[in-house]
Amino acid sequence: MTTSTKKMGIVTTKIIVTNLVDEILAERGFIPNEQVRSITLDSVLVERSATRLLKII
Numbered sequence: 001m002t003t004s005t006k007k008m009g010i011v012t013t014k015i016i017v018t019n020l021v022d023e024i025l026a027e028r029g030f031i032p033n034e035q036v037r038s039i040t041l042d043s044v045l046v047e048r049s050a051t052r053l054l055k056i057i
Contacts, residue, residue, distance in 0.1 A: 016040050017038060019037040
């Protein structure tokens, strides 16, 4: 679900970031799906040439 503003080249979207380790543990039955940690981010600025998320520590 991507939306754009009236300014050319600005694209924002909603994304859900999920903990990969939690997903794997849930798939293997070690934790219930309800315990998988995730966060929903609204109006995230999209870099149109990006191919993956940057890991920030």
